[in-house]
Amino acid sequence: xxxxxxxxxxxxxxxxxxxxxxxxxxxxxxxxxxxxxxxxxxxxxxxxxxxxxxxxxxxxxxxxxxxxxxxxxxxxxxxxxxxxxxxxxxxxxxxxxxxxxxxxxxxxxxxxxxxxxx
Amino acid sequence: xxxxxxxxxxxxxxxxxxxxxxxxxxxxxxxxxxxxxxxxxxxxxxxxxxxxxxxxxxxxxxxxxxxxxxxxxxxxxxxxxxxxxxxxxxxxxxxxxxxxxxxxxxxxxxxxxxxx
Numbered sequence: 001x002x003x004x005x006x007x008x009x010x011x012x013x014x015x016x017x018x019x020x021x022x023x024x025x026x027x028x029x030x031x032x033x034x035x036x037x038x039x040x041x042x043x044x045x046x047x048x049x050x051x052x053x054x055x056x057x058x059x060x061x062x063x064x065x066x067x068x069x070x071x072x073x074x075x076x077x078x079x080x081x082x083x084x085x086x087x088x089x090x091x092x093x094x095x096x097x098x099x100x101x102x103x104x105x106x107x108x109x110x111x112x113x114x115x116x117x118x
Numbered sequence: 119x120x121x122x123x124x125x126x127x128x129x130x131x132x133x134x135x136x137x138x139x140x141x142x143x144x145x146x147x148x149x150x151x152x153x154x155x156x157x158x159x160x161x162x163x164x165x166x167x168x169x170x171x172x173x174x175x176x177x178x179x180x181x182x183x184x185x186x187x188x189x190x191x192x193x194x195x196x197x198x199x200x201x202x203x204x205x206x207x208x209x210x211x212x213x214x215x216x217x218x219x220x221x222x223x224x225x226x227x228x229x230x231x232x233x234x
Contacts, residue, residue, distance in 0.1 A: 031220065043163070043209060045221040056220050089161060106153075107222060109163035 002026045004110035006092050012116045013082055021077045021113045023092030030097035032075045033107060034067065036060070036088040043091065049075065050097070082117045089114050120145045122212050124225035131200045132233055138185070139195040139228045141210030150214035152193040153222065154184070157207040166208075169193055200232045 005024045013019050025032050034046040047057040049067055066078045075094075079086055093107040121144040131137040143152065154166040169177045169184045177184040185194040197204055207229050211222040 033221070035222075042226045043211075043222075043224040045223065048220040050220075058221070091163060093163075105151075106165050106168060108165070109155075111160075111162045114161075 004092055004094055004108050006090075006110035006113050008113060009111065010114045010116070012118065015084055015117055016081050019079050019082055019115065021079075021090050021092075021115070023075045023077070023110055024073050025075055025092065025094030026108055027073070028096070029094035029108075031055075031095045031105075031107075032067075032069070033093040033095075034077045035091045035093065035109075037091065037112075038085075038088045046077075079115075082115075084117050087115055087117045120147070120212065120214060120223060122210055122223055122225040124210055124228050126228045127226075128229045128231070130231050130233065131197075133202060134199055136196060136198045137200055137230065139197070139208050139210075139230065140192070141194055141225060142190075142192045143210075143212050144191060145212070145214055147214040150212055152184070152186070153211040153213075154182070154193075154195045155209045155211060155224075156204075157209060157227070159206070163209075167195065197230075202232050202234065205230060205232045 007022045032049040035043050037043045045058050047061045047067055048055045064080045068076050089112045091112045092110040095105045095107045123142045126140055150171045152169045156164040156166050167177050167179045167182045167184050169186045176186050181198045183196045185196055207227045209227045210225040213222050
Protein backbone atom coordinates (compact mmCIF):
# COMPACT_ATOMS: atom_id res chain seq x y z
CA UNK A 1 0.00 0.00 0.00
CA UNK A 2 1.44 3.40 -0.94
CA UNK A 3 2.39 5.65 1.94
CA UNK A 4 3.84 9.03 2.72
CA UNK A 5 7.41 8.88 3.99
CA UNK A 6 9.33 11.46 5.96
CA UNK A 7 12.99 11.88 6.80
CA UNK A 8 14.58 12.19 9.22
CA UNK A 9 12.41 10.69 11.94
CA UNK A 10 14.13 12.89 14.51
CA UNK A 11 16.14 16.07 14.01
CA UNK A 12 18.02 17.90 16.72
CA UNK A 13 19.31 21.37 15.95
CA UNK A 14 20.65 24.46 17.63
CA UNK A 15 18.56 27.60 17.84
CA UNK A 16 19.18 29.82 14.84
CA UNK A 17 20.15 26.98 12.53
CA UNK A 18 18.36 26.13 9.33
CA UNK A 19 16.60 22.78 9.01
CA UNK A 20 15.04 21.03 6.05
CA UNK A 21 12.41 18.40 6.65
CA UNK A 22 11.81 16.03 3.78
CA UNK A 23 8.71 14.23 2.62
CA UNK A 24 7.88 11.92 -0.24
CA UNK A 25 4.13 12.12 -0.85
CA UNK A 26 2.17 9.34 -2.46
CA UNK A 27 2.81 9.39 -6.17
CA UNK A 28 -0.08 10.74 -8.29
CA UNK A 29 -1.36 12.78 -5.34
CA UNK A 30 -1.88 16.41 -6.23
CA UNK A 31 -2.15 18.21 -2.87
CA UNK A 32 0.56 18.37 -0.26
CA UNK A 33 0.46 19.66 3.27
CA UNK A 34 2.55 20.34 6.32
CA UNK A 35 1.13 20.23 9.82
CA UNK A 36 2.82 20.48 13.17
CA UNK A 37 2.01 19.18 16.63
CA UNK A 38 3.67 20.68 19.66
CA UNK A 39 4.07 18.00 22.34
CA UNK A 40 0.78 17.26 24.03
CA UNK A 41 -1.18 19.68 21.87
CA UNK A 42 -3.41 19.48 18.84
CA UNK A 43 -2.30 19.17 15.26
CA UNK A 44 -2.06 22.55 13.51
CA UNK A 45 -2.15 23.30 9.81
CA UNK A 46 0.87 25.08 8.38
CA UNK A 47 0.61 25.14 4.61
CA UNK A 48 -0.94 23.47 1.59
CA UNK A 49 0.70 23.20 -1.80
CA UNK A 50 -0.83 22.53 -5.19
CA UNK A 51 0.35 22.92 -8.74
CA UNK A 52 3.82 24.00 -7.58
CA UNK A 53 2.66 26.84 -5.42
CA UNK A 54 1.33 27.53 -1.97
CA UNK A 55 -2.46 27.44 -2.02
CA UNK A 56 -3.03 28.31 1.62
CA UNK A 57 -0.93 29.02 4.68
CA UNK A 58 -1.65 29.64 8.32
CA UNK A 59 -0.45 32.54 10.44
CA UNK A 60 2.15 30.19 11.91
CA UNK A 61 3.76 29.90 8.48
CA UNK A 62 5.71 33.14 8.55
CA UNK A 63 8.77 34.25 6.58
CA UNK A 64 10.95 31.78 8.44
CA UNK A 65 9.18 28.91 6.71
CA UNK A 66 9.25 27.88 3.09
CA UNK A 67 8.18 24.85 1.09
CA UNK A 68 9.48 23.43 -2.12
CA UNK A 69 8.91 20.56 -4.46
CA UNK A 70 12.39 20.36 -5.93
CA UNK A 71 11.68 17.37 -8.14
CA UNK A 72 8.80 15.11 -9.01
CA UNK A 73 8.82 13.22 -5.74
CA UNK A 74 10.11 15.25 -2.78
CA UNK A 75 8.29 17.93 -0.82
CA UNK A 76 10.34 19.88 1.68
CA UNK A 77 9.73 22.24 4.58
CA UNK A 78 12.56 24.63 5.41
CA UNK A 79 12.83 26.59 8.62
CA UNK A 80 15.46 29.27 8.09
CA UNK A 81 16.37 30.19 11.64
CA UNK A 82 14.91 27.82 14.17
CA UNK A 83 13.51 29.00 17.48
CA UNK A 84 12.92 27.01 20.64
CA UNK A 85 9.19 27.16 20.01
CA UNK A 86 9.63 25.40 16.67
CA UNK A 87 10.21 22.18 18.59
CA UNK A 88 7.36 19.93 17.53
CA UNK A 89 6.37 16.92 15.47
CA UNK A 90 6.02 17.92 11.83
CA UNK A 91 3.68 15.90 9.68
CA UNK A 92 3.60 15.85 5.93
CA UNK A 93 0.36 14.77 4.24
CA UNK A 94 -0.88 14.32 0.71
CA UNK A 95 -4.25 13.83 -0.92
CA UNK A 96 -5.35 12.76 -4.37
CA UNK A 97 -7.41 15.88 -4.99
CA UNK A 98 -9.45 14.01 -7.54
CA UNK A 99 -12.58 12.97 -5.67
CA UNK A 100 -14.33 16.27 -5.87
CA UNK A 101 -14.75 19.09 -3.43
CA UNK A 102 -17.72 17.61 -1.65
CA UNK A 103 -16.19 14.18 -1.18
CA UNK A 104 -13.93 12.70 1.42
CA UNK A 105 -10.60 13.52 -0.15
CA UNK A 106 -8.62 11.85 2.57
CA UNK A 107 -5.29 13.26 3.58
CA UNK A 108 -2.69 10.56 4.12
CA UNK A 109 -0.21 11.45 6.81
CA UNK A 110 3.43 10.51 7.03
CA UNK A 111 4.96 9.19 10.25
CA UNK A 112 6.27 12.63 11.22
CA UNK A 113 9.62 14.23 11.96
CA UNK A 114 10.26 15.17 15.55
CA UNK A 115 12.20 18.43 15.58
CA UNK A 116 14.02 19.39 18.75
CA UNK A 117 15.53 22.87 18.93
CA UNK A 118 18.11 23.35 21.69
CA UNK B 119 -15.57 31.03 12.79
CA UNK B 120 -14.95 27.36 12.16
CA UNK B 121 -14.10 25.43 15.28
CA UNK B 122 -13.82 21.85 16.45
CA UNK B 123 -14.36 20.95 20.10
CA UNK B 124 -13.53 17.73 21.88
CA UNK B 125 -14.58 18.06 25.49
CA UNK B 126 -13.29 14.74 26.80
CA UNK B 127 -9.55 14.91 27.54
CA UNK B 128 -9.57 11.24 28.54
CA UNK B 129 -11.86 8.23 28.37
CA UNK B 130 -11.63 4.78 29.90
CA UNK B 131 -13.33 1.69 28.57
CA UNK B 132 -13.09 -2.00 29.24
CA UNK B 133 -12.09 -4.38 26.51
CA UNK B 134 -15.04 -5.52 24.35
CA UNK B 135 -17.21 -2.62 25.45
CA UNK B 136 -18.35 0.17 23.16
CA UNK B 137 -17.20 3.75 23.67
CA UNK B 138 -18.31 7.09 22.25
CA UNK B 139 -15.88 9.94 21.73
CA UNK B 140 -17.52 13.34 21.42
CA UNK B 141 -16.89 15.97 18.79
CA UNK B 142 -18.83 19.16 18.13
CA UNK B 143 -18.13 21.70 15.47
CA UNK B 144 -19.12 25.16 14.49
CA UNK B 145 -19.37 26.42 10.94
CA UNK B 146 -21.66 28.51 8.81
CA UNK B 147 -20.51 26.79 5.65
CA UNK B 148 -23.12 24.24 4.44
CA UNK B 149 -20.50 22.08 2.73
CA UNK B 150 -17.88 20.47 4.92
CA UNK B 151 -16.26 17.19 5.81
CA UNK B 152 -15.57 15.62 9.18
CA UNK B 153 -12.75 13.19 9.87
CA UNK B 154 -11.51 11.10 12.74
CA UNK B 155 -7.85 10.20 13.12
CA UNK B 156 -6.15 7.88 15.58
CA UNK B 157 -2.70 8.68 16.95
CA UNK B 158 -1.07 5.79 18.81
CA UNK B 159 1.89 6.36 21.11
CA UNK B 160 4.23 5.86 18.14
CA UNK B 161 2.97 9.20 16.83
CA UNK B 162 1.62 8.53 13.34
CA UNK B 163 -1.81 9.81 12.29
CA UNK B 164 -4.12 7.07 11.09
CA UNK B 165 -7.30 7.94 9.20
CA UNK B 166 -10.37 6.18 10.61
CA UNK B 167 -13.56 7.53 9.11
CA UNK B 168 -15.08 10.36 7.09
CA UNK B 169 -18.53 12.02 7.07
CA UNK B 170 -19.61 14.54 4.48
CA UNK B 171 -22.12 17.23 5.40
CA UNK B 172 -24.46 16.12 2.63
CA UNK B 173 -24.20 12.41 3.36
CA UNK B 174 -27.60 11.01 4.22
CA UNK B 175 -26.33 8.07 6.23
CA UNK B 176 -23.93 7.84 9.11
CA UNK B 177 -20.50 6.61 8.05
CA UNK B 178 -19.25 3.21 9.16
CA UNK B 179 -15.84 1.57 8.78
CA UNK B 180 -15.60 -1.80 10.49
CA UNK B 181 -15.78 -1.26 14.24
CA UNK B 182 -15.92 2.51 13.78
CA UNK B 183 -19.10 4.42 13.18
CA UNK B 184 -19.85 8.09 13.19
CA UNK B 185 -22.96 9.37 14.93
CA UNK B 186 -23.58 12.44 12.80
CA UNK B 187 -26.23 14.84 14.13
CA UNK B 188 -26.17 17.76 11.75
CA UNK B 189 -28.68 19.94 13.58
CA UNK B 190 -26.67 19.59 16.77
CA UNK B 191 -23.39 19.97 14.90
CA UNK B 192 -21.96 16.88 16.43
CA UNK B 193 -19.96 14.03 14.90
CA UNK B 194 -19.26 11.52 17.64
CA UNK B 195 -17.07 8.49 16.99
CA UNK B 196 -18.38 5.18 18.25
CA UNK B 197 -15.92 2.31 18.65
CA UNK B 198 -17.64 -1.00 19.16
CA UNK B 199 -16.03 -4.00 20.85
CA UNK B 200 -12.97 -2.09 22.08
CA UNK B 201 -9.60 -3.76 21.84
CA UNK B 202 -6.40 -3.10 23.77
CA UNK B 203 -4.88 -1.78 20.57
CA UNK B 204 -7.48 0.98 20.46
CA UNK B 205 -5.66 2.78 23.28
CA UNK B 206 -4.49 6.00 21.62
CA UNK B 207 -5.27 9.67 21.10
CA UNK B 208 -8.25 10.33 18.86
CA UNK B 209 -8.62 13.56 16.93
CA UNK B 210 -11.70 14.92 15.26
CA UNK B 211 -10.95 17.17 12.29
CA UNK B 212 -12.91 19.23 9.84
CA UNK B 213 -12.51 21.01 6.57
CA UNK B 214 -14.96 23.10 4.62
CA UNK B 215 -15.67 24.36 1.16
CA UNK B 216 -14.82 28.02 1.56
CA UNK B 217 -11.16 27.05 1.92
CA UNK B 218 -11.37 24.77 -1.09
CA UNK B 219 -11.47 21.67 1.09
CA UNK B 220 -7.79 21.95 1.83
CA UNK B 221 -6.68 22.43 5.38
CA UNK B 222 -7.87 20.25 8.19
CA UNK B 223 -8.65 21.88 11.52
CA UNK B 224 -8.20 19.51 14.43
CA UNK B 225 -9.74 19.31 17.85
CA UNK B 226 -7.63 18.94 20.97
CA UNK B 227 -8.06 15.20 21.06
CA UNK B 228 -9.31 12.55 23.46
CA UNK B 229 -7.00 9.99 25.00
CA UNK B 230 -8.67 6.60 25.12
CA UNK B 231 -7.42 3.89 27.44
CA UNK B 232 -8.76 0.38 27.00
CA UNK B 233 -8.32 -1.88 30.00
CA UNK B 234 -8.40 -5.69 30.04
